[in-house]
Amino acid sequence: xxxxxxxxxxxxxxxxxxxxxxxxxxxxxxxxxxxxxxxxxxxxxxxxxxxxxxxxxxxxxxxxxxxxxxxxxxxxxxxxxxxxxxxxxxxxxxxxxxxxxxxxxxxxxxxxxxxxxxxxxxxxxxxxxxxxxxxxxxxxxxxxxxxxxxxxxxxxxxxxxxxxxxxxxxxxxxxxxxxxxxxxxxxxxxxxxxxxxxxxxxxxxxxxxxxxxxxxxxxxxxxxxxxxxxxxxxxxxxxxxxxxxxxxxxxxxxxxxxxxxxxxxxxxxxxxxxxxxxxxxxxxxxxxxxxxxxxxxxxxxxxxxxxxxxxxxxxxxxxxxxxxxxxxxxxxxxxxxxxxxxxxxxxxxxxxxxxxxxxxxxxxxxxxxxxx
Amino acid sequence: xxxxxxxxxxxxxxxxxxxxxxxxxxxxxxxxxxxxxxxxxxxxxxxxxxxxxxxxxxxxxxxxxxxxxxxxxxxxxxxxxxxxxxxxxxxxxxxxxxxxxxxxxxxxxxxxxxxxxxxxxxxxxxxxxxxxxxxxxxxxxxxxxxxxxxxxxxxxxxxxxxxxxxxxxxxxxxxxxxxxxxxxxxxxxxxxxxxxxxxxxxxxxxxxxxxxxxxxxxxxxxxxxxxxxxxxxxxxxxxxxxxxxxxxxxxxxxxxxxxxxxxxxxxxxxxxxxxxxxxxxxxxxxxxxxxxxxxxxxxxxxxxxxxxxxxxxxxxxxxxxxxxxxxxxxxxxxxxxxxxxxxxxxxxxxxxxxxxxxxxxxxxxxxxxxxx
Numbered sequence: 001x002x003x004x005x006x007x008x009x010x011x012x013x014x015x016x017x018x019x020x021x022x023x024x025x026x027x028x029x030x031x032x033x034x035x036x037x038x039x040x041x042x043x044x045x046x047x048x049x050x051x052x053x054x055x056x057x058x059x060x061x062x063x064x065x066x067x068x069x070x071x072x073x074x075x076x077x078x079x080x081x082x083x084x085x086x087x088x089x090x091x092x093x094x095x096x097x098x099x100x101x102x103x104x105x106x107x108x109x110x111x112x113x114x115x116x117x118x119x120x121x122x123x124x125x126x127x128x129x130x131x132x133x134x135x136x137x138x139x140x141x142x143x144x145x146x147x148x149x150x151x152x153x154x155x156x157x158x159x160x161x162x163x164x165x166x167x168x169x170x171x172x173x174x175x176x177x178x179x180x181x182x183x184x185x186x187x188x189x190x191x192x193x194x195x196x197x198x199x200x201x202x203x204x205x206x207x208x209x210x211x212x213x214x215x216x217x218x219x220x221x222x223x224x225x226x227x228x229x230x231x232x233x234x235x236x237x238x239x240x241x242x243x244x245x246x247x248x249x250x251x252x253x254x255x256x257x258x259x260x261x262x263x264x265x266x267x268x269x270x271x272x273x274x275x276x277x278x279x280x281x282x283x284x285x286x287x288x289x290x291x292x293x294x295x296x297x298x299x300x301x302x303x304x305x306x307x308x309x310x311x312x313x314x315x316x317x318x319x320x321x322x323x324x325x326x327x328x329x330x331x332x333x334x335x336x337x338x339x340x341x342x343x344x345x346x347x348x349x350x351x352x353x354x355x356x357x358x359x360x361x362x363x364x365x366x367x368x369x370x371x372x
Numbered sequence: 373x374x375x376x377x378x379x380x381x382x383x384x385x386x387x388x389x390x391x392x393x394x395x396x397x398x399x400x401x402x403x404x405x406x407x408x409x410x411x412x413x414x415x416x417x418x419x420x421x422x423x424x425x426x427x428x429x430x431x432x433x434x435x436x437x438x439x440x441x442x443x444x445x446x447x448x449x450x451x452x453x454x455x456x457x458x459x460x461x462x463x464x465x466x467x468x469x470x471x472x473x474x475x476x477x478x479x480x481x482x483x484x485x486x487x488x489x490x491x492x493x494x495x496x497x498x499x500x501x502x503x504x505x506x507x508x509x510x511x512x513x514x515x516x517x518x519x520x521x522x523x524x525x526x527x528x529x530x531x532x533x534x535x536x537x538x539x540x541x542x543x544x545x546x547x548x549x550x551x552x553x554x555x556x557x558x559x560x561x562x563x564x565x566x567x568x569x570x571x572x573x574x575x576x577x578x579x580x581x582x583x584x585x586x587x588x589x590x591x592x593x594x595x596x597x598x599x600x601x602x603x604x605x606x607x608x609x610x611x612x613x614x615x616x617x618x619x620x621x622x623x624x625x626x627x628x629x630x631x632x633x634x635x636x637x638x639x640x641x642x643x644x645x646x647x648x649x650x651x652x653x654x655x656x657x658x659x660x661x662x663x664x665x666x667x668x669x670x671x672x673x674x675x676x677x678x679x680x681x682x683x684x685x686x687x688x689x690x691x692x693x694x695x696x697x698x699x700x701x702x703x704x705x706x707x708x709x710x711x712x713x714x715x716x717x718x719x720x721x722x723x724x725x726x727x728x729x730x731x732x733x734x735x736x737x738x739x740x741x742x743x744x
Contacts (some may be wrong), residue, residue, distance in 0.1 A: 044557040044587050168539070189417055196505070
């Protein structure tokens, strides 16, 4: 669940202009929606408002990749430029992402998110500053569990408020439901993979890692948002199928790029310590390739180091060498290139207008070539 | 979020017969619904199925109080005896309750639930049995966070699948949305109350405790389920208002009874250790009364003991004496009696058929006079 920078092209570009207009309406609708929720919490008690404020602060950030894909999915299927449905659906998708991040950060024990303390950290900091009683860390994660639950409910409330286009018997609703179940299943597989340990059916490690990548990230971050926008605009089955042919490989390339950056990214650009994924012990496709194709010595070094929070820069540099030497980096880059090519080939013949094609091309390009 | 035993009257009672039929359809629909979800998880990976199985095992238990209130709310508003809407809405309410329990047990560090290991315990046990790597406790709570999220999403998916009666512009949907936000806000206030400590505005402690009780439990467990059933059947505003006049005091009495049982309950009947709420440090209305009306010595003893996991039976017995002597037990019992009377007075003149009145009377009686 990482994010691609979404670079707007110049203002002269009609796709960029239209996208900027959508973004502005998205932000405004998010503010309105959360403003109305604030009234509900105020009725309960003023002291409950910080729960929503934490959600609000997080949801204001982010690159809006999912909302934008949903918008262009809508436009590509003939939805009107100023339609309300993709705005509210975008709010729902961004709130769902925020909910996932809040709980993900508890699970990954991440202290920061979008340049600020993660939500559980925010609440444990409040606890410390106010010198409250009992265990501040436990209070922090408990409050973040509740904030994530609230955010998940609000995401759905926003999606339902799209109206009849997202009603119980619609394709858009079916995708939204499947998306949520798949992400949670994918996340569970991800934490399971970390604990079952390096010895678990190593010959299937790459298959498992690619499956996790597909459900935890590729479908959720790229394929489903595009499909939801398309479905809201009444896209044909044929168009939705071609959307997937474009978006699923793009999603896989997007997440594989993230995996490479997590190990080889430049800290000056990513804003994270070098080799952060190694310290967190993430069992990515890159790592699975290194374990399956590296030498016995390489396997041993990786296995011993993975998930050690105290890995220093020298150890990270050494692991980078081992992973590169195993051929895993080259294999992963080749896979990124292959998926990217497949995505762009499909995009070239997608039955959408040229503004949408251009916008999707920009989003796709940013997703797979990013450096942070 | 405790549960009342829901005693069916004799088989000769038409309300009891009808309720038994509803229960059977509810169980069957829950099985069908979760069976279809299982197919989705199997498509992701067989290894992800345990996430759903944990939800499934938990959701099969419970007294179905919320589903039953929703059913009689439906019937009282003229819904037909074999209608599908209250069955599916009942599934949604029971899944929402399961989701709340899964996360609540992480927050309260409860090891058991409905006579089995709590979900986080279930997953940390799996970790231990399989001798997996890394921190089993953290794996357990991470998996339970995801299981609760899945369950929360499924609850909503079930509610939406009720169809047009629960559509975006319906009263039933509005209550369902408000219920979720209020529970999460109420839960947050509850954990906040525990950490802010005994010195925080003691003169407002009773007010705060009653507010938490109202939002975390009374509205959610009793008032909203009844209202949802009524709204699904197209109840008038007038009928819904009289439902609330009956159900909100009933919900308050229900939770106050739970507070008393948490301190004074008989372990042989409750199945929990004596004085469990004292060890957990729950800041209930009962405790708030004891702190506000007890002597300085009483306040000191309670404050020092509350939340200590190592409280022995002698300490519990001593605290029971202190709480009773402070007048808090009598005040709470009086409040239960007052709310119960108000509920039954309203029930007597509620504009519903006699079968519904009888069924609601049985549910209400069980909720406030239970011993476990």
